[in-house]
Amino acid sequence: MRQFVQSLRLWFAPQRIGDEGETPDYRFSLANERTFLAWIRTALALVGGGFAVDQFLPDLRWAVRVGLSLALLAAGVLCALRAVNHWIRCERAMRRGEDLPVSRFPAVLSLTVAVVAVAMVVLVVFGRAG
Template sequence: MTERDEQPAETEPDYRFTLANERTFLAWIRTALGLVAGGVAVQQLVPGLATAGARTALAILCITLAAVLAAASYPRWRTVQLAMRRGAPLPRSVLLIVLACGISALTVFAAVLVLVG
């Protein structure tokens, strides 16, 4: 067995970092819940916004982005937790770009629906 094959020793990280990581995970979940609520609200509560098809498309985009965030949030939490335990650099997250681009797209789509309607 070479040094390269050995796993770094894991140590318990400072509890403050563990709790901060947990708060970040919960923030991703809250964001996902907000997107689900927004998708349902667009579909059910604003019938005058646009055609039914456009409202449904906006609602589906909201709920799809929520599903992606919810599904990716736990693996992200786990990866960060393992990096902290091993004293490794924190991994980069693709979730930030996904969320920023997704929210931007939703905002532009909603703005178009408001301006056209």
């Protein structure tokens, strides 16, 4: 959490990141940028999935449908926030010559997506049958 607050300060004072360490090889920065973009696409896919659940599963009960949609949208928002946070932390670590930050976010996201997928299968199969 303390790390998150620290990187949050960097978001709004971007010139500070240039003050630390040395500029790394541009190729490392570009690779970091592509990783950031891949996370943004994951976030966009989750947001799109949330929109799609609301529109293409109209047979579900309102509460279930809205609950699933909002869960996916919330996951998308978290994913986008994490994308920019992780990008800035990696950029800073490269400037300082430190190890890249590790994170348990990928594991948490995978488990969340798996749970939502199983819930959707159950809802669609039993929703149709019942």
